[in-house]
Amino acid sequence: MxxxxxxxxxxxxxxxxxxxxxxxxxxxxxxxxxxxxxxxxxxxxxxxxxxxxxxxxxxxxxxxxxxxxxxxxxxxxIGYMLQQDYLFPWKTIEDNITLGLKLRNQNSKEHIQAAFRLLKEIGLEHTKSKYPSELSGGMRQRVALVRTLATQxxxxxxxxxxxxxxxxxxxxxxxxxxxxxxxxxxxxxxxxxxxxxxxxxxxxxxxxxxxxxxxxxxxxxxxxxxxxxxxxARQHPDFSATFQQIWEELEHIEQNDHEQETS
Amino acid sequence: MSKTITNKKHLEYLLSIKKERRNIRIVQLLIFLSFFSMWEISSKQGWINPLLFSSPSKIWSLFLEKASDGSLYIHVAFTLGETVLGFILGTLFGTLLAALLWWSPFLSRVLDPYLVVLNAMPKVALGPILIVAIGPNFGSIIAMGILISVIITTLVVYTAFQNVDENYVKVVRSFGGDKKQCFKEVILPACFPSIISSLKVNVGLSWVGVIVGEFLVSKQGLGYMIIYGFQVFNFTLVLMSLLIIAVMATLMYQGVEYLESKLIKHHS
Incomplete structure (x- = not known):
């Protein structure tokens, strides 16, 4: 199913x-x-x-x-991750990653511990009490991933x-x-x-x-x-073949669009 | 560049900053001193009418006299209390009204023309009506202090609410957050800087409201001292009250700035 x-x-x-x-x-x-x-x-x-x-x-x-x-x-x-991290600048990393748990009323000790484990997994355990402005763009997006995954x-x-x-x-x-x-x-x-x-x-x-x-x-x-x-995968020989194939299809779409516009 | 040279350059740079800051302070102090000494001298020499413009020494001795008999404290305490209450309540009501407008777009569109009219109207013109409605007391002075700041606060804070990045709201909604949670977790905290800056504007506005209120009610307070001094032609009293107001208003503004630096450290 x-x-x-x-x-x-x-x-x-x-x-x-x-x-x-x-x-x-x-x-x-x-x-x-x-x-x-x-x-x-x-x-x-x-x-x-x-x-x-x-x-x-x-x-x-x-x-x-x-x-x-x-x-x-x-x-x-269903978890949703946006184009930018959209971490809340006024919250610490800890409060940011537990936001979803708080909103979903799942902020039991186990759930919060699980969120911290995730933070550790992606190598950012030391940033818990920091604020988003103190982190680089990549780190912030990683924190955003943890925030999304925290509600499991x-x-x-x-x-x-x-x-x-x-x-x-x-x-x-x-x-x-x-x-x-x-x-x-x-x-x-x-x-x-x-x-x-x-x-x-x-x-x-x-x-x-x-x-x-x-x-x-x-x-x-x-x-x-x-x-x-x-x-x-990017290094694999099959990658460029697939890339070529999709590229051509995308070109196709664009051509169709043009024809629609001109006709 | 070797390290010692870099260090030396850095020290020179720091020294130049320090020097500039010191020069600014010296010039500021010079302006202050020359203003008051010119005032004193021209009053003594009769270049300006000492009855109308008094002199710093007369103001100072009146200040000492009023301070020692204790009457000054009561007036200052009244005015300060009214102003603080007026500006806190003005900001609070303004923010609440803004929240209401944010909550209901319908209401916001309905009220829009009324807010524009109320904002454009000079609120002090309502003073006499307040006194008739509330009575010549403490209450109408506070009401004046609130009235003068509440509409502009509402407009500023509501604009800030509307300008919060929608994507933060999207984050909260994607976690199943409702409108109330969106407000509490995103809209309000994101707008703390705007609320604080409206607080800064309201410090000045509330002083206007309270002083005008005291002019009208004429019972006590610094505004009363000004209007009384004017009526009995004691301009030493008027100018002393003015100077006290200037000092108080500055202190309050500094207080709000301190609050700002504490509260919104991480808002960017």
């Missing part, structure tokens, strides 16, 4: 002058433990889709089901979580996130516009076309790459 199921989800935004369809007829299902990337040109509604899955936005059409239950508000088994979600939604980081930090963090999620057996959906990142991290890549956002194609990442850490 699929963990997450989307049934012809659509989203239309209304303004005084127009109605814009951001997403149309998105159906997909994701099994537990899978890592799926959603790839697409900017403005294809990737982040909107993630907000819908997170339960922050109720779709104008279709439905989202987790374990066969309809999601229409933030689900306790089954599925993680990652909204371009590495896009604000420098290249080196980004590569290191990809490895860390990938191995941490695998170790804890988490399901994950990553939204990105970086083809390499999508291939290196995931089991499936879903390509969205834009205006309105629709599923254009779904790729399976070769077994040879799946088992490797993102950094190693």
């Amino acid at each position: 699929a963990f997450l199921q989307l049934k012809s989800v659509g989203q239309t935004y209304f303004s005084k002058t127009s109605a814009t369809t951001a997403l149309e007829d998105i159906s997909l299902s994701i099994n537990e433990g899978e890592f799926t990337s959603i790839l697409g040109p900017s403005g294809c509604g990737k982040s909107t889709l993630l907000s819908i899955i997170a339960g922050l936005l109720v779709p104008t059409a279709g439905s989202v089901m987790v374990n066969n239950q309809t999601v229409n508000q933030p689900h306790p088994k 979600p089954k599925m993680l939604l990652l909204d371009e979580p590495f896009s604000a980081l420098d290249y080196q930090t980004k590569l290191k963090l990809e490895d860390l996130v990938s191995s941490t999620l695998k170790e804890h057996g988490k399901t994950a959906i990553l939204v990105t516009h970086d083809i390499g990142e999508a291939i290196a991290m995931s089991d499936h890549v879903i390509l969205l076309s834009s205006n309105p956002g629709r599923i254009f194609r779904t790729f399976k990442i070769p077994e040879t790459l799946k088992s490797l850490l993102p950094f190693e």
Whole structure:
């Protein structure tokens, strides 16, 4: 049974002058433990889709089901990680990572201890009583990962979580996130516009076309790459072949867009 | 560059900073001293009318006299108490009203024109009505102090509430937080700097409100001393009260600045 199921989800935004369809007829299902990337040109509604899955936005059409239950508000088994860390500058690292537990009323001793263990796992135990402004961008994003994992979600939604980081930090963090999620057996959906990142991290890549956002194609990442850490996967010969394939499809989407515009 | 040279350069740099700071202090002190000595001399020499402008020495001896018979303390204590209460309550009510507007966008749109009118209106003009409504007492003075600062606080704090980055709210919501928790965990703490800076503005405004209130009520306080001195043509008394107000208001402002440095160390 699929963990997450989307049934012809659509989203239309209304303004005084127009109605814009951001997403149309998105159906997909994701099994537990899978890592799926959603790839697409900017403005294809990737982040909107993630907000819908997170339960922050109720779709104008279709439905989202987790374990066969309809999601229409933030689900306790789904964690959401944003483009930037958005750690609260007025809270210490300790208070930041336990925020979710506090809000979900799970702040028992065990849960808090588990959060601290996670912080130790990613090598930032010494920052507990520091403030976010005292940490580097990469460290802050790692803390944000701990904050998301602290409530022990089954599925993680990652909204371009590495896009604000420098290249080196980004590569290191990809490895860390990938191995941490695998170790804890988490399901994950990553939204990105970086083809390499999508291939290196995931089991499936879903390509969205834009205006309105629709599923254009779904790729399976070769077994040879799946088992490797993102950094190693990037070095593998199969990587560039897959990259080429997805690249061409993306070109396709752009061409279609152009034709639509000119016709 | 070797280490000793770097160290030497650093010392020179520190010395230059120190020197500049000292020069600023000296000039400030010179302005202060020359102002008061010029005042004293021109009053003694009759260049300015000593009846209207008094002189620092007369003010000082009046201050000592009033201080020794104890009457000064009562007036100062009254005014200070009213001002502190006025500005704390003004900031508190302003923030509460801003929270209400944030909570209900509908209410905020309904109240918008009224707030604009109230903000534009000179609040001291309401003084006589306050005295009729509340009575010529402590209450109407406090009300004056609150009235003068509450609307501007509401507008400033509400704008700050609206400008909080939506993504922080998204974090709280993704953890299942409701609107109340969003306010408590994000909106309010994120706006502490704005609330404190409105506190700074309100220190000045509350002094205006309280002094005008005391003019009207005319029972006690520094405002009463000013209006009384004016009526009996004792300008030494008027100027002494003014100087005390200047010192008090500065001290209060410094107090708020100290609070600011303590409270919002980590807000960036």
